[in-house]
Amino acid sequence: MRLNGRRESNNIDDRRGRRGGFPLKAGGLGIGGMIIMGILYWVMGGNPLDVVKGNGGSMFGVQESEATYTPSAEEEELALFSRQVLASTEDVWTEEFAKLGRTYRPPTLVLFTGSVQSGCGNASASTGPFYCSADEKLYIDLSFFSRMRQTLGADGDFAYAYVIAHEVGHHVQHLLGTLDKAHSAMAGQSEKEANKTSVRIELQADFLAGVWGYHENRLFQSLEEGDLEEAITTASVIGDDYLQKKAQGYVVPDAFNHGRSDQRMRWLKKGLATGDIRQGDTFSGSYSSL
Numbered sequence: 001m002r003l004n005g006r007r008e009s010n011n012i013d014d015r016r017g018r019r020g021g022f023p024l025k026a027g028g029l030g031i032g033g034m035i036i037m038g039i040l041y042w043v044m045g046g047n048p049l050d051v052v053k054g055n056g057g058s059m060f061g062v063q064e065s066e067a068t069y070t071p072s073a074e075e076e077e078l079a080l081f082s083r084q085v086l087a088s089t090e091d092v093w094t095e096e097f098a099k100l101g102r103t104y105r106p107p108t109l110v111l112f113t114g115s116v117q118s119g120c121g122n123a124s125a126s127t128g129p130f131y132c133s134a135d136e137k138l139y140i141d142l143s144f145f146s147r148m149r150q151t152l153g154a155d156g157d158f159a160y161a162y163v164i165a166h167e168v169g170h171h172v173q174h175l176l177g178t179l180d181k182a183h184s185a186m187a188g189q190s191e192k193e194a195n196k197t198s199v200r201i202e203l204q205a206d207f208l209a210g211v212w213g214y215h216e217n218r219l220f221q222s223l224e225e226g227d228l229e230e231a232i233t234t235a236s237v238i239g240d241d242y243l244q245k246k247a248q249g250y251v252v253p254d255a256f257n258h259g260r261s262d263q264r265m266r267w268l269k270k271g272l273a274t275g276d277i278r279q280g281d282t283f284s285g286s287y288s289s290l
Helices: 031-043 049-053 073-099 143-152 157-176 178-187 191-220 227-237 240-248 261-274
Strands: 012-014 018-021 062-066 108-111 115-118 121-124 130-132 137-140
Touching: 012 073, 073 108, 073 157, 073 191, 115 137, 130 157, 137 157, 143 157, 143 227, 157 178, 157 191, 157 227, 178 191, 191 227, 191 261, 227 261
Parallel strands: 012 108, 108 137
Antiparallel strands: 018 062, 115 121, 130 137
């Protein structure tokens, strides 16, 4: 992915070196949370829906602390990359919202290490990247990208960009009212039905990440050979079925809350192919048709 010389976003809150947190509350759904929690929660016997519904349950419990922190050269490269990708999402979604007669309000990207305080509660780095609609911020511990590569074999700059674009997709959902409406519906649903609503949210965020990729390449001709395959491969290994199989050797479809691998790939590809936000309705059709 060609980003050399590209502008960096100023909507950055760099909190690296500060720590402190407990589990994430409702309001922050994320691709990263699904990747890491999908493995850890199932292995430890927990239910990722507790995070979605804000049921509490202390999994992390790290105390607030301050420490001298010196990022590595690799981490600084990832920080620069993240700022540039965020800037790209700002450019793309400002243009796309203008087509809808709306004004895009960019989110803030919070870089942290270890644990962090968010508007949705405290979270550990083990939660992975997430979006919190309460404060309109994305949260990323950059070491996540190394864990993603080591744990799932998902690697590459466009794969990393897809992670960020997916979280920005949740912000787009929030601005359009989709995310908050879905969260409200989930509060009154059974766990099984709430999981299905969560899947619809996540698949649409995958689609929106694809829409971003389409327009990023249209505007900047930034995609290189192999980039699309990186993102699609990542989508394939973050499906609920893949993660459950990896964590416990079998799948529990009623517990899916982010979508199967084939669904995630399909909606990402659709966004990448069309670039048309109007074609990303994951809520109107039957659940079996997703």
